[in-house]
Amino acid sequence: MMKHTKSLNANEILELIFVYLTEITSLREHDDIIIVLANMGRALTSADRCTVWIVNDDKKTIWTKVAHGMDAVELPMDSGIVGHSITTGEKIIIDDVYQDERFNSEIDKKTGYTTKSMMVIPMSDSRGKIIGAFQVINHKGESDIFEKRDMKRLMLASTYAAESIVSATLAQEIEDTQKEVVFTMGAIGESRSKETGNHVKRVAEYSKILALAYGLSEEKAELLKQASPMHDIGKIAIPDAILNKPGKFTNSEFEIMKRHAELGHSMIKNSDRPLLQAASIVAYEHHERWDGKGYPQGLKAETIHIYGRITAIADVFDALGSDRVYKKAWNDMEIFNLFKEEKGKQFDPELVDIFFENLNKIIEVREEFKDNYIEDENQKKSSKNSIKILGAHGTKAKGHGTSAFELNETNVIDAGNLLNPLEEKSANIENIWLTHSHLDHISDIAYILDNYFDIREKTLNIIGLPETIQAIKKHFFNDLIWPDFSKIALQNSDKMVVEYVELELGVENIIGKGESIEAFKTDHTVPSCGYIYKKNKRAVIITADTCSLATLIDKVNNDKEIKSMVLECSFSSDMEKLAKKSKHLTPKLLFKELKKLKRDDINLYINHLKPNYLEKIKEEISQYRGDWKPIILNDSDIINF
Numbered sequence: 001m002m003k004h005t006k007s008l009n010a011n012e013i014l015e016l017i018f019v020y021l022t023e024i025t026s027l028r029e030h031d032d033i034i035i036v037l038a039n040m041g042r043a044l045t046s047a048d049r050c051t052v053w054i055v056n057d058d059k060k061t062i063w064t065k066v067a068h069g070m071d072a073v074e075l076p077m078d079s080g081i082v083g084h085s086i087t088t089g090e091k092i093i094i095d096d097v098y099q100d101e102r103f104n105s106e107i108d109k110k111t112g113y114t115t116k117s118m119m120v121i122p123m124s125d126s127r128g129k130i131i132g133a134f135q136v137i138n139h140k141g142e143s144d145i146f147e148k149r150d151m152k153r154l155m156l157a158s159t160y161a162a163e164s165i166v167s168a169t170l171a172q173e174i175e176d177t178q179k180e181v182v183f184t185m186g187a188i189g190e191s192r193s194k195e196t197g198n199h200v201k202r203v204a205e206y207s208k209i210l211a212l213a214y215g216l217s218e219e220k221a222e223l224l225k226q227a228s229p230m231h232d233i234g235k236i237a238i239p240d241a242i243l244n245k246p247g248k249f250t251n252s253e254f255e256i257m258k259r260h261a262e263l264g265h266s267m268i269k270n271s272d273r274p275l276l277q278a279a280s281i282v283a284y285e286h287h288e289r290w291d292g293k294g295y296p297q298g299l300k301a302e303t304i305h306i307y308g309r310i311t312a313i314a315d316v317f318d319a320l321g322s323d324r325v326y327k328k329a330w331n332d333m334e335i336f337n338l339f340k341e342e343k344g345k346q347f348d349p350e351l352v353d354i355f356f357e358n359l360n361k362i363i364e365v366r367e368e369f370k371d372n373y374i375e376d377e378n379q380k381k382s383s384k385n386s387i388k389i390l391g392a393h394g395t396k397a398k399g400h401g402t403s404a405f406e407l408n409e410t411n412v413i414d415a416g417n418l419l420n421p422l423e424e425k426s427a428n429i430e431n432i433w434l435t436h437s438h439l440d441h442i443s444d445i446a447y448i449l450d451n452y453f454d455i456r457e458k459t460l461n462i463i464g465l466p467e468t469i470q471a472i473k474k475h476f477f478n479d480l481i482w483p484d485f486s487k488i489a490l491q492n493s494d495k496m497v498v499e500y501v502e503l504e505l506g507v508e509n510i511i512g513k514g515e516s517i518e519a520f521k522t523d524h525t526v527p528s529c530g531y532i533y534k535k536n537k538r539a540v541i542i543t544a545d546t547c548s549l550a551t552l553i554d555k556v557n558n559d560k561e562i563k564s565m566v567l568e569c570s571f572s573s574d575m576e577k578l579a580k581k582s583k584h585l586t587p588k589l590l591f592k593e594l595k596k597l598k599r600d601d602i603n604l605y606i607n608h609l610k611p612n613y614l615e616k617i618k619e620e621i622s623q624y625r626g627d628w629k630p631i632i633l634n635d636s637d638i639i640n641f
């Protein structure tokens with residue numbers, strides 16, 4: 001095997017994969033395959049050692065199936081760094097294990113070997129159940145630590161090993177698991193790290209369905225199924241900075257990316273295996289267009305190989321329906337419209353018809369091979385970055401609540417709809433951050449105090465601009481419209497039920513560990529503000545009612561930690577006069593304002609639609625949205641940011 005002391009470049013990686021692939025395909029025993037995969041994991045990550053750990057569910061232990069430089073070991077399942085990875089599902093990179101309290105130095109003591117850097121990734125079956133872990137130790141070469149990009153490479157080896165192990169348990173044909181290497185090779189072209197490789201499996205299945213329905217033989221359809229996952233193998237030679245760019249490409253970046261088709265082709269065209277022959281065609285021709293305007297060759301209509309025409313449809317269908325680093329997933333209607341629109345332009349018209357005729361089968365496959373985001377689930381548990389929309393609309397109507405956002409247990413922005421969604425949990429609220437004094441943003445303060453007065457243990461801070469506080473004191477909680485709770489004491493304390501707090505614009509207020517909220521000026525008929533809610537260096541920005549986005553755009557352009565924005569859109573565009581008078585936005589005004597935004601890596605959510613004009617406003621949003629993919633909020637939606 002090759003020895004490496006430097007970071008590998010793309011061609012070296014590919015070469016390595018092929019060396020191991022050739023070796024693997026000649027093996028017949030699962031244990032031998034896993035040994036080769038451990039070698040491959042070690043080589044791909046420039047590690048000194050690689051260990052494959054397997055979970056024994058009955059004994060609640062983990063044991064070393066393959067280990068470089070040591071005898072077999074069995075440990076309790078929850079012990080050490082590997083145990084931590086297996087029980088939590090976390091991928092772990094550690095620069096110096098002796099600085100990590102989870103590290104168990106017993107093995108080092110026994111073997112006399114000194115472990116320093118380590119990377120562990122859990123290994124799961126296709127349902128996401130964790131069955132073991134791949135561990136590499138001591139990065140060699142220029143740097144002695146592992147980096148993120150090593151993770152993807154180790155995953156290549158581990159995904160395939162997982163397949164071998166699972167199918168060994170099921171006593172399936174080894175042949176089957178060998179095909180899996182093709183999937184994992186395809187997966188290396190993927191720009192997303194959090195996915196378990198199901199994307200390429202879906203593309204494979206869609207391709208076979210389309211091939212059979214088009215009239216290709218079972219053999220050819222099966223060959224395409226195995227080859228199509230490799231369509232993006234050439235992406236391995238595209239620099240990470242371009243591949244993972246979290247936003248739209250410039251023209252020159254796209255020109256570099258386009259080379260993946262030709263690169264993939266030339267990487268595998270010299271093999272005489274039928275499978276790799278087919279794969280090289282797919283890699284070469286999957287971005288050609290029926291009308292001749294595709295790349296790299298600009299082939300037209302039937303001069304494009306049928307494998308290329310089929311994979312083009314399978315690939316784009318799946319790409320559009322998935323989140324990418326540069327875009328959100330589209331919904332089905334948008335996807336189907338694109339296929340109708342591009343029939344005979346981007347795509348073979350006959351294949352588009354076949355696609356729609358076989359839609360049920362295709363959707364079934366999509367369900368069967370749904371992405372399971374193991375990493376995400378765990379991230380969610382430890383540090384969930386989300387807010388809940390308690391009310392999403394611009395006025396109260398049957399089934400429609402008005403503005404309110406739950407940030408965490410004790411903090412909300414606005415109080416248009418608290419009582420129904422929170423019930424007695426509303427007694428835990430300690431801070432209400434108001435955007436302005438309009439009724440649809442403050443009304444439920446009255447009712448949550450009234451209903452849960454007796455179980456409330458802490459003062460409720462009503463926080464807003466000085467003018468907002470004045471308005472509420474004078475016109476709402478004034479002992480005429482509703483009781484003045486700032487003069488009433490809590491049941492079990494001498495503190496008052498309500499305290500008013502005047503807000504300062506541009507000041508970051510800490511409201512929890514790593515959590516803060518900051519107000520910025522907006523433009524409405526009464527003094528008003530929006531908020532930036534930040535958690536662990538990621539933020540969502542909320543305007544509330546406004547007819548200008550100038551301050552918001554300034555904030556978003558200058559603060560890259562802002563990942564999502566919630567903007568209002570109250571009226572339809574034919575009501576522009578009323579919108580301007582009441583200082584609100586319409587779809588036309590909203591998207592015109594957004595032209596000044598210099599970022600395209602931000603998620604857009606829209607709220608505060610007036611329920612009466614809901615359908616009209618939604619229609620206009622799709623008319624004016626341009627390249628934006630806005631999500632229109634409903635009551636009880638959750639925004640992850």
Ligand code: C2E
Nearest residue numbers: 243244245246247248249257287315316319320324326327
């Ligand atoms: P991919 O993300 O797997 O997308 C594959 C193909 O699906 C695209 O090929 C395109 O035909 C279609 N597709 C995906 N998303 C969209 C979309 O939002 N709108 C439309 N109309 N079509 C879409 P394409 O364009 O040749 O791109 C090839 C690959 O280049 C993409 O594979 C992706 O990896 C990368 N890419 C393309 N544009 C961008 C970008 O703006 N930013 C980043 N970071 N990557 C991009």
Ligand code: SIN
Nearest residue numbers: 189190191232315319
């Ligand atoms: C991949 O990410 O491996 C393929 C993406 C695609 O072209 O659909």
Ligand code: SIN
Nearest residue numbers: 394438440545582584
């Ligand atoms: C509001 O600003 O949301 C209430 C008044 C209006 O709809 O114009």
Ligand code: SIN
Nearest residue numbers: 599600602627628629
């Ligand atoms: C987007 O698609 O994320 C928005 C891009 C833009 O219009 O700037």
Ligand code: FE
Nearest residue numbers: 231232286287
């Ligand atoms: Fe591609």
Ligand code: FE
Nearest residue numbers: 436438524545
């Ligand atoms: Fe308002």
